[in-house]
Amino acid sequence: MATMTEPGAAPWDGGWLRAARRLDSPNFGPRPAGACIDLLVVHSISLPPGRYGGEEVQQLFTNQLDWDAHPYFAQIRGLEVSAHFYIRRDGKLWQFVSADDRAWHAGVSQWRGRANCNDDSVGVELEGLEGERFEDAQYETLAQLARALSARYPIAHIAGHEHIAPGRKYDPGPGFDWARLARQLAGTAIAFPAAP
Numbered sequence: 001m002a003t004m005t006e007p008g009a010a011p012w013d014g015g016w017l018r019a020a021r022r023l024d025s026p027n028f029g030p031r032p033a034g035a036c037i038d039l040l041v042v043h044s045i046s047l048p049p050g051r052y053g054g055e056e057v058q059q060l061f062t063n064q065l066d067w068d069a070h071p072y073f074a075q076i077r078g079l080e081v082s083a084h085f086y087i088r089r090d091g092k093l094w095q096f097v098s099a100d101d102r103a104w105h106a107g108v109s110q111w112r113g114r115a116n117c118n119d120d121s122v123g124v125e126l127e128g129l130e131g132e133r134f135e136d137a138q139y140e141t142l143a144q145l146a147r148a149l150s151a152r153y154p155i156a157h158i159a160g161h162e163h164i165a166p167g168r169k170y171d172p173g174p175g176f177d178w179a180r181l182a183r184q185l186a187g188t189a190i191a192f193p194a195a196p
Contacts, residue, residue, distance in 0.1 A: 011148055015098030019148075020085065025061045025096035027082035027104045032119050037099070037153040039121035040146055040190070041106055043083065043161045044128040044172040048072040052089050052127055061086070061096045081105065083123040085145060091137025093145065099153065109164040112157055117164050122149055130162075130173030139177070143184035150188055158185075163193045 011018055031037070047056035048070045059065040060081065067077045083105040086094040097103040105123030109116065124142065128134050149155050160176065161169040182192050 012152055015100030017085075017093075017095055017099070017145070017148060020093040020095035022095050023058055023062060025082040025103070026063060027061065027080045028097040028101045029104075031100070031102045035102075035120045037120055037122065038156045039111060039117060040149060040155055040158040041117060041121045041123045041161060041164060042142070042158065042172050042176065043105060043123060043125045044130055044134075044176070045083075045086075045125045046127055046129050050129050050132075057086060057125070057127065058094065058096075083125040085122070085124045086127070087124065087138050087141050087145070088127045089135050089138065091135070091141040093141050099149065106161070106164060108168065109161075111159050111164040122153070122155070126172055126176075128172065128175070130171040131175050132173070133175045134172070134177070139180055139184060143181060146181075146185055146190065147188065150190060155190060157191045159193050 016022060045057055046052055047060060049072065056065060061083065063080060065073060067073045082096050082103045084095060084097045084099050084103045086096065099122050102118050103123050104118060106117040106121060111117055114120065124145065126134055126138050146155065146158065161171045162173065178192060
């Protein structure tokens with residue numbers, strides 16, 4: 001993805017980023033009154049694990065996944081989840097929930113002294129598998145997305161699912177290059193997790 005918006009175009013339509021392909025998820029709710037949207041949470045997902053390029057993630061986030069289509073899906077049958085954004089291996093960007101609303105991506109979580117990270121975060125899923133490497137196009141889109149989000153919301157922190165739910169979640173995992181993303185976001189005031 002070369003740029004997030006066309007020259008002169010407004011980048012946002014409410015909490016919807018115009019550059020993203022929109023596919024509404026029913027899995028969301030209102031944020032608590034006074035929530036400060038200051039955290040960006042990076043996840044990784046592929047369905048079934050390790051398979052890329054299909055529509056299963058979009059189907060999961062819109063409650064359309066055929067639970068009988070693959071044996072792995074029995075483990076997640078009935079799951080109702082969402083993320084605000086999803087970045088494919090080729091860098092294409094999808095949006096499922098308005099960033100003004102609360103997506104269901106973090107679960108039991110805590111970061112910067114606050115619990116329930118869904119309340120005040122934006123969740124971004126990268127098509128990938130924890131422990132594997134991510135594509136150049138994904139880093140480029142993620143960096144552009146982070147800049148677009150921080151221009152609209154007071155984004156001050158970025159963390160992985162593994163940081164906000166340690167011991168329970170492990171994504172995006174050791175294949176994700178945090179130092180690379182930090183270099184791409186140089187000049188922003190976004191704080192990154194401490195290096196291990």
